Amino acid sequence: MDNKIHxxxxxxxxxxxxxxxxYVAVPLADGEAGILSGHAAMIAALKxxxxxxxxxxxxxxxxxxxGVLSVADxxxxxxxxxxxxxxxxxxxxxxxxxxxxxxxxxxxRQGIDLDRAQLSLYRAIARxxxxxxxxxx
Amino acid sequence: xxxxxxxxxxxxSVKNTQQITKAMKMVAVSKLRKTQSRMQSMRPFADKSQxxxxxxxxxxxxxxxxxxxxxKQVNKVCYVLFVGNRGLCGVYNxxxxxxxLDLIENDSRECELVVCGRWGKDVIAKSGVKVIKAFPxxxxxxTANEAIEIAEYLKQLFLNGETDEVxxxxxxxxxxxxQKPVTEQLLPAKPETEQSGAGHAFIFAxxxxxxxxxxxxxxxxxxxxxxxxxARCGEHTARMTAMTSATDSTKTLIDxxxxxxxxxxxxxxTTEISEIVGGAAxxxxx
Numbered sequence: 001m002d003n004k005i006h007x008x009x010x011x012x013x014x015x016x017x018x019x020x021x022x023y024v025a026v027p028l029a030d031g032e033a034g035i036l037s038g039h040a041a042m043i044a045a046l047k048x049x050x051x052x053x054x055x056x057x058x059x060x061x062x063x064x065x066x067g068v069l070s071v072a073d074x075x076x077x078x079x080x081x082x083x084x085x086x087x088x089x090x091x092x093x094x095x096x097x098x099x100x101x102x103x104x105x106x107x108x109r110q111g112i113d114l115d116r117a118q119l120s121l122y123r124a125i126a127r128x129x130x131x132x133x134x135x136x137x
Numbered sequence: 138x139x140x141x142x143x144x145x146x147x148x149x150s151v152k153n154t155q156q157i158t159k160a161m162k163m164v165a166v167s168k169l170r171k172t173q174s175r176m177q178s179m180r181p182f183a184d185k186s187q188x189x190x191x192x193x194x195x196x197x198x199x200x201x202x203x204x205x206x207x208x209k210q211v212n213k214v215c216y217v218l219f220v221g222n223r224g225l226c227g228v229y230n231x232x233x234x235x236x237x238l239d240l241i242e243n244d245s246r247e248c249e250l251v252v253c254g255r256w257g258k259d260v261i262a263k264s265g266v267k268v269i270k271a272f273p274x275x276x277x278x279x280t281a282n283e284a285i286e287i288a289e290y291l292k293q294l295f296l297n298g299e300t301d302e303v304x305x306x307x308x309x310x311x312x313x314x315x316q317k318p319v320t321e322q323l324l325p326a327k328p329e330t331e332q333s334g335a336g337h338a339f340i341f342a343x344x345x346x347x348x349x350x351x352x353x354x355x356x357x358x359x360x361x362x363x364x365x366x367x368a369r370c371g372e373h374t375a376r377m378t379a380m381t382s383a384t385d386s387t388k389t390l391i392d393x394x395x396x397x398x399x400x401x402x403x404x405x406x407t408t409e410i411s412e413i414v415g416g417a418a419x420x421x422x423x
Contacts (some may be wrong), residue, residue, distance in 0.1 A: 010185065012362050013281040014178035029343050043189060044342035045351040068351045070189050072339075079186050079355055082281065113293065 005037040007053055009062055009078040016083040017062055021053040024076055026069055027126075035076055042071040048122035050086075050130045051078065059137060061086040063130035065123040086134035089127050098124035141405065144398045148391060155387035161225065162380035169373035171278045176366045179281075183363065186355050190328055192339060193349050202346070204292070204353040207325045208301040213247045215269070215300040216240065217291065217323070218261075219307035219368040220254035222277055226376035229308060229316070230256045236318035237306045238264055249300065253287060253365070279369055284362035292357060295324040305364050308371040314378065316371045323360060326353060 007024050009017040024035045027049025046067040052059055067080035101121035105114065218237045220230045234257060241248045252261060252271040261268060270290065275283055294300045303324040308316040341348055 010182045011281060012179045012182050012284065012359055013175075015181065029347065033342070040340055041338060042340040042342060043192065043348055044340075045348045066351065067355060068186070068189055068348060070185070070339075077185055079182060079189070081285065081355060081358065116289065 003037050005035065005039065006075045007078075008076065009051065009064070009080060009083050011080050011083050013082075016080070016085060017053075017060075019053065019055055019060075021055050021076075023054040025052040026076075026078070027051070027064070028069075035071060037074055039071050039074075039076075041073075042069070044069045046078065046080065048119065048126045050126055050133060051083075052133070059133075061130040061133045063089065063123075063127040065126065066119075084127060084130070086130040089131045089134075091128065091131045094124050094127040094131065098128065141398060141401045144394055144401060148394045148398065151387050151390050151394065155384055155391070158380045158383040158387065162377055162384060165373045165376040165380060168277050169370060169377060172366055172370050172373060175278060175280075176363070176370065179359070179362060179366070183359055186352060186359060190352050190356060193345060193352060194328065202349050202353055203296060204324060204326050204350075204357065205328070208298070211246060211301040213249065213300045214244060214302045214304065215249045215251060215291070215294060216320075217251045217253060217287075217303060217305045219305070219364065220252065220256045221369075221372040221376075222255040222275065224256060225379060226372055227379040229372055229375035232316075233306065233308050233318045234260065234264075236320075238266065240304075240306065240320060241266055251291070254368075275365075277369065277373070279362065279365040281358075281362055284365055285358050287365075288358045288361045291323065291361075292354075305361075307364050307368040308375075310367050310371045310374065313374050316375065321364070323357065326357060326360075328353075328356060 004020040004022055005024065007017065007019055007021045008015065022036075025032050026035065026044075027047045028044050029047055032049075033044070046064060046069050048065045049063075051062045051064055053062075054060075062083055062085050064078065064080040064083045067078060067083075070077045070079070098121060101117050101124055104117040105121065108114065216237055218233065220233060224230065237250070241250070248266065250261070250266045250268045252258075252268055252273075253275060255273045255275075258271070258273070272283075272287055291303050295303055302322065305321045305323050306318065307321075309319045310316055
């Protein structure tokens with residue numbers, strides 16, 4: 001149990017991940033941040049991206065789409081808007097939604113909210129990235 | 138004297154009805170259970186985000202956040218009405234609709250309605266209130282993604298200035314037997330804060346305002362999901378109660394019909410016997 005930090009990823013739909021991890025890397029607004037056990041208390045805004053965490057030399061990946069991260073008492077709690085473990089990502093769906101988002105941004109159709117399209121694009125890319133990372137493992 | 142065949146047919150049809158109401162009750166029970174378990178699984182998340190929110194609001198000037206800061210003038214109000222997906226659940230839908238219409242009538246500002254749920258499209262249209270958006274395709278056991286979709290829409294509405302306040306109108310689930318229509322303000326948000334004793338010196342990355350923005354997004358999504366779940370819980374419970382009493386009534390009806398069937402049969406037998414006896418007596422006299 002030494003040198004490990006408790007990682008919890010939860011969404012409104014329930015817990016996605018709850019493990020003791022050696023190392024957690026999270027996507028923050030100003031780049032990826034690594035968290036080891038004994039990290040100082042921190043509250044941070046999470047970007048769309050991939051959370052990587054290592055358990056016994058093995059990396060696992062979870063795609064998150066924005067949220068909040070809180071570190072306190074050797075516990076990392078990620079409150080995500082939505083989160084998906086790499087194992088359960090449907091790559092075809094992710095690619096389809098990336099394509100859709102790109103089309104929306106390009107055409108700039110009336111009534112389409114650009115910010116939202118941009119966000120859904122980031123989300124789709126994050127899911128694809130998590131999937132690819134898992135394949136490479 | 139009632140016709141025996143007619144009574145038999147009647148009993149059969151009442152039995153069919155009973156089967157249907159029983160099945161509907163079972164369906165409502167299982168959906169209720171599913172909704173309740175969803176409620177349970179979102180609780181840790183809600184607690185944690187409340188915790189983070191407390192920490193943030195106790196420290197900084199949270200009132201400047203775009204979701205918390207009220208609009209200068211409140212001219213337009215948007216009511217979000219949560220109704221069920223279908224009827225046959227007692228007064229559930231009607232009660233909440235009348236409550237909402239009362240609210241709108243007593244509101245001097247310009248009111249609009251967003252309807253979540255499939256029920257009562259025509260009834261609502263007839264009431265003459267302007268419906269700007271309906272979400273009829275919601276499932277009976279709401280998921281986080283459905284809540285996010287509605288939440289995003291409402292946030293846009295508020296931030297674009299198309300509405301100045303957003304209120305949720307739904308049936309609050311009090312117990313299995315009673316629900317009460319209530320209204321709650323979603324935007325501008327009024328997060329309740331409790332002073333948390335455990336004072337960690339948190340580092341904020343990148344800064345407290347950005348984090349607050351993220352937390353508020355989650356908070357609003359959360360709020361909506363919990364209201365949706367509560368409303369659905371109420372709907373399933375109401376349907377369960379309605380169907381239980383319907384099943385009970387069919388039972389009483391079947392008993393009564395059985396009684397009159399027996400009476401009719403008895404009467405028929407008596408007539409037959411007296412005819413036979415009468416016939417035999419007539420033969421003897423010969």
